[in-house]
Amino acid sequence: MLAVDLTSQVFWRTPFVSLCEQRQLVEFFVVQIELTSVANSKFVLADCWVTRLKELGTTSHHIHTRTHLGHLLHPGDVALGYDLTTTNVNDTNFDKLKSPPDVVLVRKVYGDRSKRHRNRNWKLQQLNKDVEEDMNTESYDRDYKDFLDDLEEDKEYRQQVNIFFDPSVQPLPKEEGLNADVPTIQLDEMLGGLSLSDDMTMN
Numbered sequence: 570m571l572a573v574d575l576t577s578q579v580f581w582r583t584p585f586v587s588l589c590e591q592r593q594l595v596e597f598f599v600v601q602i603e604l605t606s607v608a609n610s611k612f613v614l615a616d617c618w619v620t621r622l623k624e625l626g627t628t629s630h631h632i633h634t635r636t637h638l639g640h641l642l643h644p645g646d647v648a649l650g651y652d653l654t655t656t657n658v659n660d661t662n663f664d665k666l667k668s669p670p671d672v673v674l675v676r677k678v679y680g681d682r683s684k685r686h687r688n689r690n691w692k693l694q695q696l697n698k699d700v701e702e703d704m705n706t707e708s709y710d711r712d713y714k715d716f717l718d719d720l721e722e723d724k725e726y727r728q729q730v731n732i733f734f735d736p737s738v739q740p741l742p743k744e745e746g747l748n749a750d751v752p753t754i755q756l757d758e759m760l761g762g763l764s765l766s767d768d769m770t771m772n
Contacts, residue, residue, distance in 0.1 A: 570607045570614050570637065588658050591715070594649040596622035597672065600631050604639045611725075615639025619672060622647060634672040641677045650674035676722070679751045686714060690738040691759055693717075694731060722752045734759040 597619040607614040615638070618631040634650075642648060651673045663669065679685060720727040732754060 570609050570612060572609055572611065586660075588660055588663060589651045589656055593651060593656060594675065595652045596678065597632075597648050597650050597674065598622045598625050599642050599644055599646045599648060601644055602639065602642050608639075612637040613639035615642070617642065617674065619648070619650075619674070621652070632671050634670050634674060636674040638674055638677060642674075647678040648674045649676050649678060679722075680748045682714075682718075684741060685718075685751060688738070688741045689717070689721075690735050690740070691732050691754055692735045694733060721754055724758075727754070727758075732759050 598621075599617060599619055601618040603616045605614045605616065615636055616633065617636045617639075618633050620628060620631055624630075636642065636648075638648065652671070653669060653673065654671050720730060720732070734756065
């Protein structure tokens with residue numbers, strides 16, 4: 570299984586457009602998954618059968634795809650992915666594929682996101698942003714929360730990011746607790762207190 574690290578320098582030498590956008594992600598219910606012997610240091614290739622979450626219980630049709638998320642997904646899980654059967658993809662390279670997949674799974678969904686965000690006991694340091702009148706703050710907040718989720722789910726990704734412990738967050742009660750498989754950042758990965766300057770904030 571080939572994994573490529575695309576640096577900004579490489580991308581801007583030969584830029585390309587993405588086939589799909591984040592707003593086109595669809596929730597899929599994992600019906601069955603079978604691991605293959607193909608893997609690398611980070612991912613495991615698997616055959617996966619899914620159905621659209623909104624159609625669960627109303628159809629017996631299962632969509633087969635191959636995914637790099639074999640190490641994370643189990644029957645009963647929910648994953649976000651792109652439904653290429655209903656997406657208008659206009660790309661010459663994609664058109665050259667002999668057997669394009671019907672579904673491309675992107676990431677696992679870890680339960681209730683609002684609970685996950687409320688239970689997050691860490692923050693990042695960032696410059697105060699100037700809010701312009703035409704700025705879509707809802708889109709910005711959504712993208713920023715997605716970025717925080719990415720940091721939690723990928724230890725390698727957050728290695729160069731300063732993460733600060735937030736003592737103001739109280740853990741959720743046990744009855745409202747998160748699923749055991751929800752990724753978290755350990756205390757030994759966090760920095761201690763910080764004295765902020767006027768143009769910095771914690772978020």
